[in-house]
Amino acid sequence: MTHVLEISGLLKTFGGLTATDHVSLTVDTGEIHALIGPNGAGKSTLINQICGEITPNAGQIHLAGRDITRLPPADRVALGLGRTFQITSLLDDMTVRENLGLAVQAREGGNFRIFDRAAKRAEIWDEVATILKDSALGDRADVTVADLAHGEKKQLELAMALSQRPRLLLLDEPMAGLGHVESQQMIEALLAARGECAMLLVEHDMEAVFALADRISVLVYGRIIAAGNADDIRANPTVREAYLGEEEA
C-alpha cells in the first residue's frame, strides 16, 4: 500500500544548528500519527517543511506517492495537504461565516472571476451552512473573528482546514492554550473527522495524544528516537528519560 505521507531523510540546518536531522516517517490512510517532543525539538520546522514554507537541505517528501519536496505551498494544498497553525492564523476582520466561505471558495475555484458576486455563489454558502450546522460554531457564525474566544478560533481553524477536504491534515498543536472543556471538544471534533482524512498531529497534551493517536513518533534534537503505539511509547525507557521523565518531574 502507499502511504499518504512519506518523509525520508529530511535534513534542515540553520547556520550551525540542525533542526531536523535526517527525519523519516510515514502516515497511512485513515491514520492519526502523533509527533511529540520537547520544545525546540524541531517539530515546527518539520511541519513547515511539509507545508513548503521551509525548503529542506536534503531528503524527500512524498504526498500520496508524489514527490512534493520542491513544490510551492499552494500546489501542495491542491494535492490534498491541509494544515492548522500553532498560533491561530485567520482572517481577523471577517466573520466566522466569511472565513469558512473563503476556505470553501478557495477549494471550489473560480477565484479569478471578477464580475460575479461571491455572496451569491450558492454552492459555497450551502456548504458553509452545513459545516456550521455540524460544528460548535453554529451560533457564532456572524461574529467577527477578532471577537472570538481562543477555543473558538481553534475550532474555526480546524473547520476551515477540513473544508478543504484534505487527504492529510497537519495539526500544529491544536490543544495549545485550551482549557479542559475546550480540549475535550477539540478531541471530539478530531475523532469525528478521523474518517475524512489522515492526520499528522503535533501536540504537547499527552492526554490528547494518547486518546487520538494510532502511532506516535518522538522527536528530540531533530531526531526520531522512538516510534510505536501508545503502549510502546509509554514503556520506552529512552523516551521516559529524554522526554516523559522531564514532564513528570
Added chain:
Amino acid sequence: MILLFEQLLNGLQYGVTLFLLAAGLTLIFGIMGVINLAHGAFYMVGAFAGAWVSIQTGSFWGGLLAGLAASAIVGIVVELGVMRRLYARDHLDQVLATFALILIFNQSTVLIFGRQPLFTSLPEVFSGSIEIIPGLPYPTFRLFVIAVGLAVAVGLYLLINKTRIGMLVRAGASNRQMVRALGVNIQGLYTAIFGLGALLAGLAGVMASPIVSVQVGMGDEIILATFVVVVIGGVGSVKGAFVAGIVLGMCDTMLRAFLPGLLQQAMPGPEAQALGVGISSMGIYLMMALVLLVRPRGLFAAQG
C-alpha cells in the same frame, strides 16, 4: 587613469553625503518603524541655518554649529509634536503626515528666507585644492567632506557597538518589542534617535551648502536617493547604509562619467549621449531593483 581616480573620489564624496542622510533615516525607520518622507527637510534646515549664520557672522564654523543645532532642534520638535502620536498608526498615516510636513517646511522656509538661493562661501582653510597625485588638483573642501563622513561612520560604529545606548539601538532595530520589554525609557530613546538622525541630515546639509545651491526644496531632490540607499543597505542597518551609500555614490558617479562615452564608441552621435545620461539617471533605481530581486530585504537587513 587620473580621471578615473578623480571620479572615484567624487563618488566617495557623494557616497558619504548619502550615508550621512541615510544613517539617520535607517535608524528612524528600523527602530521606530516610521517612514519619514520629511527627512530631507532636516537637510534643508541644516543648509539654510548654516548658510544664514555664516553670512551673518562671516564664519563657516559658526554656520556649521548653527546648522547642527537647528536641525537637531527641529528634529526633536517634530518628534515630540507629531511623530510621537503616529508610532502606533499605520505606515500610510505616517506617509500622509510627513508629506504634510514637507509642504509646511518648504513654505515656511520661503516665508523666512525668501525665494532667492543663499550664498555661502568655503571656509578659508579649505578654499584651495591639493594636488593629491601629480596632475590632479582636488578641492580641499571635498576631501574635508569625505573625512567628516568617514569620521561620522567611525563614531556611529563606536556608538552602536560599544555603548549601552548602542546596544538598545541594535536591539531595537532587530526587534522593536524587545526594547519595550527591557523597561528602558523608550520615549526618551526615540526622541534622541530622531534628534540624532536630524542632526546627521543637518550636517550633510551644512557640508553641501558651499557646493550646491542652498534653495527651497533641495531636500526633496536628495531624499529619493537616500531612501534607495536605506532600502539597498537593509532597513535599520547603519552598516548597510554606509556600504550602500558608498557603493551607490561610486556607481552613480562612474555611470554618469563614463557610460555616455562608452556608448558613443558603440553607437554614433548625440543619441548615445542622451541614452547614456538617461540610463545613468536610472542607474540607482536599476541597482535597487536588481538588489531587491536577489535579496528582497536588502544587503544587511537587521530585521529577521
Added chain:
Amino acid sequence: MKRLLTSASVLVALAVPSFAEGTKIGVITTLSGPAGYLGEQIRNGLKLGLDATGAAYELVVEDDGRDPNTGVQIADRMLNEEGITLLTGIVFSNVSGAVVPEVTDAGAIYVSPNAAPSGLAGAKCHPNYFVVSWQNDSLHEASGAAAKKLGYTTAVALAPNYQAGKDAIAGFTREFGGEVTEIYTGVEQSDFASEMAQIRDKAAQVVFQFHPGGQGIAFLKQYQQAGLLGSIPMVLSEPSYDSVILKAVGPAAVGLTGTTHWNADFDNAASKAMVAAWAAAFPETPLTTYAQQAYDTGLLIGGALNTAGGEDVAALQAAMKAADFASTRGNFAFGANQHPVQDWYLTAIEADSAGNPVIVTKEKIIEAAGDVYAADCKM
C-alpha cells in the same frame, strides 16, 4: 483689411468707456519650488513696467508650481470665469506649451515674458501670441556666435538632459561652427564633480553650459572649486548667469563671459528708469533679465491698453503688433511670428569694488536678429 478691422475696433473702443478699476491681467507664473524666484522676478518686473505706462490695470497672479496641469487649470478659470482676455507670466516652456494654445483657442491674448518654445514659433504661430523675451534658441545661438567671435574652435557644451537643454546645445553648436563635445547632465542633478573632471580631461578651449536657477549656482561654485575658473574660459547664455545666480555664487563668477539681450548698464532712458524703479521698490533683490523682460512686457501691454483704451481683444492685438514702445533693450521689433527681432551683446563678469561679481557690457555681437522659425509662420 486688417487696417480696416483695426480702425473699426478703435472706434468701438472709443465708444465704450473703459472701466475705472482697470483691465484684469492674468499672470500665471512659477512661485513655488526652487524656481520660485523666477516667478517673483517676473511678477515684480511686470508690475513696475505697467506702472511706468500709467495704464489702469489689475493683476491676478497665480502659482503654476511648474506644473502644466495646474497652468491649464488656472488659465481655464481666468478665461472662462473671470473673463480675463489678456494673460502673461509663464516661466517654463513646458507650461507655456500647454497653456498658450488654451488661451489663443479661447480668443484671448498671451504675451510671453520668458519661455518661447520652438513648437509655438513656427507653423503653429498665432496672431494672439506675442513673445517679448526671445525665442528659446536665440539665447544660445548668441553664445555660439560669441564663442566663435572670441576665436575659439573647440568647446565642451553641457546642459541638462531635457528638451530645453538639448535645444541649448543645438543652438550653441549652430552658430559656433567649431568642434563641440556634448555632455548632458541629470535633470535634478546638483553635484557636478564628475562633469568637472571630464571638462578638465577634454581640455577644450572654451566651456558652454546651460543650467538655469539652482543648478547654475551649483555649477559655477563647483567650477571654481575644481580650479577650472582660471584655466578654461566659459561662455554663458543669460539664464545661466542671472544676477540672482551671481549673488549666490559670489566671487566664483568673476572672469566668465556671457551673452545677453539686455544688461543693467545699458545707456537708454527706459532702462535707466527701470533700474531706478527697481532699486526703489526692491532694494534687497537683484534685478535680473527675467524682471527686465517682464518690465518690457508691462510696457508693451500697458502701452497697448492705453492705445486701445480698454480690453477689446482685436484692438489690443493690433496695438501690440505695432510694438510701439521704448524697450529697455533699445532696438526692438516683432518678426513675422511676433517674436522679437533684437540685438545681442557680449558681456564680461567683473569684480566690483567689494569683490562681488557685476555684469559689464562689452560689445554688440549680433544685430537685429530674429529666429529661424519665423520663416515657417504663415499668419
Added chain:
Amino acid sequence: MKREHIILAAVFVVLALVPFAAELTGQASWTRLVGQALIYGMAAASLNFILGYGGMVSFGHAAFFGIGGYVVGIMYHHFDAGTAFLGLIPGTDQMLITLPAAILIAGLAAALVGAMSLRTGGVQFIMITLAFAQMFFFLFISLKTYGGEDGIMVRRTNSLPGLNMRDKATLYWVVLGLAAAYYLFLRRLVQSSFGQIIAGIRQNERRMAAMGISTYRYKLYAFVLSGMGAGLAGALMVNFLRFASPDMMHWSRSGELMIMVILGGVGTLAGPFIGAGVLFTLETTLARYTEHWMLPVGIILLLVVMTSKGGLMALLRRLGGKG
C-alpha cells in the same frame, strides 16, 4: 443597501448638473475642476484597489497613469504628423481606439512591473515600485520624438462618433460617465470571487497560501487590473488637458495619488474620489488666495491625519451615524 443606491444616484445627478450650474452661476471653471477631480479620483481609486483592498502599497502608480496618457498623446502625434508608430502602427484620434489601447498598454506595463516587484513585500515593495516608475519617467524624458520633458501637445480632444467632443460639457459628461462606470466596476470587483481572495490575501497571506491560493498570481492580476484603471484615467486626463508630459509620471504624482487615497479613506469605494476632490479643490482654491498655499494645505493635511483615523470617509461615517 437601498440607502447607498439613493446616495449614489443623487451624487451622480448632482455631478451631471455641474455644467449647467457652472453656466448659471458664471463659475465656468467648475466643469473642468470637477472633471479633473473625477479623473484623479479614478486614478486614486485604481491605486486604492491594490493599496486598500489588496495591501500592496505601490509608490509608482503614476507611471501607469502617465503611460495611459502617452498612448493617447503618441497616437495623436502620429495622427497629426501622418506618420506611423515604429513605422508600423498609424496614429489615430478616435477615442474608441485610444482608450482601449491606453488601458491595454498600461496593463502590460503593470504586468511587467508587478511580475518583478511582487517578489518583495513591505517597504521594499514600496521602493521597488518607485524605482520602476522612475525608470519610466527618465525613459519618457529622453524621448525626443515625443517632446522630451515638454511632452506632446494634443491640439484636439479625441473624437467619439456622434458627439461634439470639443464642447467642454460634452467631454465632461463622457468623463463622468466613465468615472461612474469605473466606480460600479470597482464595486462589483471587490464583491467578486476574485475581490474576496484579494481581501483575504491582504488580511493573512499565509493563511490564503495554506488554503491553496498561489498568492503571487492573484496579486499580480490585481496589480494589472489596477494599472489598467490608472491607464484609463491617464488617457482621459490627456484628452481633458490636451497634452501629455512626463510630469504625469513624476514620483510626486504617485505620492499625490497615495495622499488622495489616504486622505479619503483607505479601502473604501468612495474614499479615493472624495480624497481627490478635496485635495484638488483645496489646492486650487487656496492657490487663488495666497502664493503660499502650500502652508495651509500642509497644515490641514497634518490636522486631518492627527485627529482622525481612516481619513474623511471615517469622518463622514461618524457624522452620518452609521456606515
